[in-house]
Amino acid sequence: MRPFDIITTTACALPLASIDTDQLIPARFMKRSRADGYGQYLLHDMRFDEMGQARPDFPLNAASAAGAEVLVTRRNFGAGSSREAAVYALVDFGFRCVIAPSFGDIFASNAVNNGLLPATVSEADAEEILSLLPSTGAAITIDLRDGLIRLGNRTFSFSVDPIWRTKLLNGWDDLDLTVSLADGITGFEARDAHQRPWAALGTRRA
Template sequence: MEKFTTLTGIAAPLPLVNIDTDMIIPKQFLKTIKRSGLGVNLFDEMRYERDGSEKPDFVLNQPAYRDAEVLVAGENFGCGSSREHAPWAIKDFGIRCVIAPSFADIFFNNCFKNGILPIALPQETVDILMKDAEKGANARMTVDLENQQITTSDGQIFAFDVDPFRKHCLMEGLDDIGLTMERAPDIDAYEKRLAAERPWA
C-alpha cells in the first residue's frame, strides 16, 4: 500500500450530504475484484449522461478539479452498503483524502485499509475548507498526517484527530497483509517449531 505522509494537492468541493456507496460506485461496476480501473466510474451517475458523455457541471469533470487529490464533502459520507469498491474507486481516481463532518463507520474503516485518509471535522471547519476548495486549481490544500494538520491555500491551519494505530499503518503503507508480513519471521519460526514438535500434523 502506498505510504501517506504529507499530501499537497487540489481539493474538490462536493457539498452534498448522505453520499452513499452506490453514488460513489454504482452496483453494475461491482463485478471486478481488482482494485484498479474503477476510477473512471467514480460517481458515475453524477459524472455521465446516459450516452456516456460527461456532465460538464459535475465538479470532477471541470478542468480545475480533474486532478483533485482531496475531496471535501457533506456529512454521513459513504453511507449505504458496505462495498469496499467505493474506496477502491476513490483511490483509483487519485483522491487520497476525504474530509467531511462525519462518515459511515464501514466506509471509514475501509478507507484506512486502502490508503485513504478520512478526516472528520466540525461542520464549521468543513465549511471553511469547502470555500477554499471552491477557489479551483490555484488553491492547493496540504494534509500533513504526521503533524495532523490541514493547511488551506491562504495559510489557515486546522488540527485533526486520527487513531494512532491507523496513523502508523498509513504512514508506513501497511494494509492487513502488510501488517501480517511484518510478523513473517515469527510465523516462520512457529511453523518450524510446530513441524519439529508435530511432524505428523
C-alpha cells in the first residue's frame, strides 16, 4: 500500500449521518471484477436516479468533488454489513481519508487495511469543517504524524488507533506489521523456552 503521511488536497462534504456499507456499494455490484474498479459504484443509488442519470444536487457529482481525496461526513459512517467492497469503492473513487465523528468498527479496520485513513473528530469539529468546505475554496491538509487537519486558518485534531497509524504511515498490512515485530517475537520465544522448557513441543517418543 502507499504510505500515508501528509496530504494536501480538496475535500468533498457529505453532510449525512449513518451512511452504511449497503449504501456505499449496493450488493448487486459486488460480483463485478475488482480489476475493473469499484469507484463507479460508490453510493450508486444516491448518486444516480432510476434512469441512471447523475443527480446534480448530490455532493459527489459536483465539479468541485473531482479529484477530492478527502470525504467529510457525519457520525456512524460505514455502519452495517462487513463488506470490504465498501472500502474498495471509496479507494477506487480516489479517497484516501474519511473524516467523521465515528465509524463502523469493521469498516474502519477494513479501511486501514486498504490504506484509507478513518480520521475521527468531535461532532462539533465535523460540523465546523462541513460548514467551511463550501466557502473556503482552500485546500485541506491531513497530517497523520501530528494528527491534525488544516483548513483555511483553522486547525483541528483527529484521532486514530496507534497501531492503525503505524500501519498507514508505513503502508503496511497485517503481515507487514507482524514482520516488523519479528525480533521481539524471536526474543520472546527464546525467553519462554528458557523459563518454561516443559511447555515446548518435544519429539514424541515411540
